[in-house]
Amino acid sequence: MQNLQEQASTCNCGHHEKITLETVEIGNDALEQVAQYTERRQFQRMVLVVDNNTFEAAGERLQQLLSSEAEAIITLCTIDPNASGDVVADEASIVQLMLSVEPGITDVIIAVGAGTIHDITRFAAYHMHVPFISVPTAPSVDGFTSKGAPVLLRGSKITIPASGPIAIFADSGVLTQAPQELIAAGFGDMLGKYTSLLDWQYGRHTAGEPYCEAAYRITRDALVACVSQAEAIGARTEQGIRTLTEALIASGLAMLLFGQSHPASGAEHHLSHYWEMAYLRRGKRQLLHGAKVAVACAEVARMYRELAAEGDPALFPEPVRAELLARIAADVPEPSRLRELLRTVGAPVSPDELGVDEELLHRSLQEAQHVRPNRHTLLKAFNEQRLSTLH
Ligand SMILES: [Zn+2]
Ligand SMILES: [Zn+2]
Incomplete structure (x- = not known):
């Protein structure tokens, strides 16, 4: 506080x-x-x-x-x-x-x-x-x-x-004493900040989304603290659980300070929500929020790093192009690194392990931005760009 x-x-x-x-x-x-x-x-x-x-x-x-x-x-x-x-x-x-x-x-x-x-x-x-x-x-x-x-x-x-x-x-x-899968899910909800924070920077620079440096820093610091304690969180030491709890509360407070969910929720949350809706329609038992967010984060990270490597000027326009590309390179980890962290805490590491099939994953990567149509994520920009070139 x-x-x-x-x-x-x-x-x-x-x-x-x-x-x-x-x-x-x-x-x-x-x-x-x-x-x-x-x-x-x-x-x-x-x-x-x-x-x-x-x-x-x-x-x-x-x-x-x-x-x-x-x-x-x-x-x-x-x-x-x-x-x-x-x-x-x-x-x-x-x-x-x-x-x-x-x-x-x-x-x-x-x-x-x-x-x-x-x-x-x-x-x-x-x-x-x-x-x-x-x-x-x-x-x-x-x-x-x-x-x-x-x-x-x-x-x-x-x-x-x-x-x-x-x-x-x-x-x-x-x-x-909480069940390990709930602890792993909390870690997963934090890991999702890698892509939510990137999306916030993207929306801020390309679509004039509102921005707060303090909320950004609080969330980023909480994420870094959590990742540095991944082993301890996986082993449920008191210090590890304390760090995770503080990080989750700090992330929640950053959203309260800013009054909106931008710091903590980007394309990875939209994917998670999309999967949740599909599960509800199919009458399947729900997955834990953070477990979905973390796996979605690794998928979104893979996509964003690929998009940055391609460097389409329509997605990364001047004068913010260099900054956006540099941020993706520096702030969005390789999916393999994210999976390694998830394995450390005992969380599902892939859509397959989570139980999300190939077809649902594919569809969500094309449509999940509709979950939150006014949020300018890189996922949204990519899909709009993709559709406009099809027509
Ligand atoms: Zn969340
Ligand atoms: Zn501020």
């Missing part, structure tokens, strides 16, 4: 949003600190949102800690899995939580879980005008602080306005 404020104070881009997040605590006593915080804020009626796994991982202990305060009245809301056994952010889960929250009476909602529990909570918190506290149980995504909730409505995924948390308490004891 302090670093964020320092970085923000040196940037005069004119795009900074006010950040309403009050507190970020990362450490091995973060659960205890939740209880101190709610006492200080005089929150008495609290709804604790968990699923069966996160209740065991942290919810039960947090419930005990909060109950030690005499005035506290805690309602436990255990979100039920759907028919395929997954806890998802859909109508049913949202209504389940909303029925546990009493408008005008509930003081705070506490989300104890990974991305999905947070998405359910931020939607309900926003619509019921109740603040919420984030207690992540896995360092799996950079979206804990997000003000948008991706939810499933009638089987389609849409992102709707929602609340960000007023405080985050990330307990390293809990996070180091």
Whole structure:
């Protein structure tokens, strides 16, 4: 938080949003600190949102800690899995939580879980005008602080306005015990910044997309820190998990500061979203967000490096040509390097390992920009250029 404020104070881009997040605590006593915080804020009626796994991982202990305060009245809301056994952010889960929250009476909602529990909570918190506290149980995504909730409505995924948390308490004891695939997914979500940051530079220079140097630097530093700790993250050491957690939170804060997702989401996220929609249509079980983002990042990196080598002036126009080509060469790693990093943390390294078939991959590389039509990525520029030469 302090670093964020320092970085923000040196940037005069004119795009900074006010950040309403009050507190970020990362450490091995973060659960205890939740209880101190709610006492200080005089929150008495609290709804604790968990699923069966996160209740065991942290919810039960947090419930005990909060109950030690005499005035506290805690309602436990255990979100039920759907028919395929997954806890998802859909109508049913949202209504389940909303029925546990009493408008005008509930003081705070506490989300104890990974991305999905947070998405359910931020939607309900926003619509019921109740603040919420984030207690992540896995360092799996950079979206804990997000003000948008991706939810499933009638089987389609849409992102709707929602609340960000007023405080985050990330307990390293809990996070180091998270399932390895969730840790690997969090690392994958960070790795995706290699291409999202490049796309941001591309959009800024070729299409006048808004830009913030502080948000860029915060995200880039978080990415570099994460990559330097890949071994430790794969081995789930406390230091490794702490670095990953800090990086994910920093990336989320950079988006809050800038008010838009440019720093953290480029073509790799559009591919991931495209695959997700295809999986929903086929009724296939969803893949982890960060696992998709990382594999997509390697595919996009391969494409961008090839495009830079070809150097088509229509894609890399003057006067920004040299800068863009240099950035791709310096900032977008070889796909083999990205795969090596993914292997280090135990993540899927290829579309094949992930379960994305050749046809879907091919189609997504041609069409994924439509997921976010106003975002000027190099993928979008390439596909528009390709289509214009066909006609
Ligand atoms: Zn992401
Ligand atoms: Zn700025």
